[in-house]
Amino acid sequence: MAPHDAVLGWDEDSTAEAYNAFTRDFRMYGATSRELARRAHLEDSRLVVDLCGGAGATAKAILERAPATARVISLDNAAAMQRVGRRTLDDPRLTWVTAGAEDLDGHAPAAEVDAVVCNSAIWKTDVPRVFTAVHSVLRPGGRFVFNIGGGFAGVHHDDEKSAHPGPSLKRLIHQVAAREYGYTPPPTRPAAPKLPLEAVTAHLSTAGMDLLDAEVVAQHGTAAEKKAWLSISVFARPDGDFTHVQRMDILAKAYALTTPEPPVTGWLMVVAQRPG
Numbered sequence: 201m202a203p204h205d206a207v208l209g210w211d212e213d214s215t216a217e218a219y220n221a222f223t224r225d226f227r228m229y230g231a232t233s234r235e236l237a238r239r240a241h242l243e244d245s246r247l248v249v250d251l252c253g254g255a256g257a258t259a260k261a262i263l264e265r266a267p268a269t270a271r272v273i274s275l276d277n278a279a280a281m282q283r284v285g286r287r288t289l290d291d292p293r294l295t296w297v298t299a300g301a302e303d304l305d306g307h308a309p310a311a312e313v314d315a316v317v318c319n320s321a322i323w324k325t326d327v328p329r330v331f332t333a334v335h336s337v338l339r340p341g342g343r344f345v346f347n348i349g350g351g352f353a354g355v356h357h358d359d360e361k362s363a364h365p366g367p368s369l370k371r372l373i374h375q376v377a378a379r380e381y382g383y384t385p386p387p388t389r390p391a392a393p394k395l396p397l398e399a400v401t402a403h404l405s406t407a408g409m410d411l412l413d414a415e416v417v418a419q420h421g422t423a424a425e426k427k428a429w430l431s432i433s434v435f436a437r438p439d440g441d442f443t444h445v446q447r448m449d450i451l452a453k454a455y456a457l458t459t460p461e462p463p464v465t466g467w468l469m470v471v472a473q474r475p476g
Contacts, residue, residue: 340476350466354393
C-alpha cells in the first residue's frame, strides 16, 4: 500500500491514466499550475524546468506563459506518467526527461535555467539534494517556485478556519469501513509537519538560494473532486487489507454522507531565487 502522500505507485499505466483524467475533469492541478507559472515570471524566459512534471499539467501552464522561443524540460521519474503526457501534450518546445528530481543537474545545463517550477511534489523528494541540484542549474537571478500542501507544511488558510463542512470524507470513509468491514481506524496522533517553512528556508539557505516570498493560499474544491481524487489507486483509502473494489465501495457510501459545503485546503506557495 502506498504511503499517504503517495510517493510510490506512479509508474503504473492505470495510475497515470486515472491521474490524467482527474487533471482534465477537475480544476485543482490546472489552477495551482497557473498560479505557480505566474509567480515564476516566465515572460522573458528561455529555458524552464517543470520538476516532478508527471503527465504535463504544469508544463502546459508554463508553455502558455513562456515565449514562443522558450524551451521547457518536464522531468519526472515515472515513465508511465510521461507516456500519457507525450500523447496528450504536443508542443515542439517541450522535452520529456525520465529521471528523479534529485538528478536534475545531470539533465539541464548549469547556470542556464531561468526558472524551475514544481507543483504538489517537493515534499516527496530528498529536499536538500533537490535544492542543491536546482541551484546548480538556475542562472543568477533565476527563480525556483513550488508549493507544499498545508498538511505537509503545517499551515492553514483563514478560509479553512471559517469553513464548517462537517465530517471530512476521510473520516466518513473510516466510519463506513468500520461499520461495513469491521475496520479499526489507526489512532489519530498529531504529526509534525513534514516540510514547514522554517525547514524550507534553512534548506534554501544551505543550497545557496534566497527566499523571496511565502504565502498561504486557499484551494476551494468540491466533494466530487475529492471523491475523484480518492478513486485514484495510490490515494484510495482506507489502509489495510482491502481490495480496490472494496475501497471504491466504501468511498461511494462515504461520499453519499458528505455535506454540500465545498472543502477548502491551504497551500504554502514559495518563491526562491539564486542570487545574482
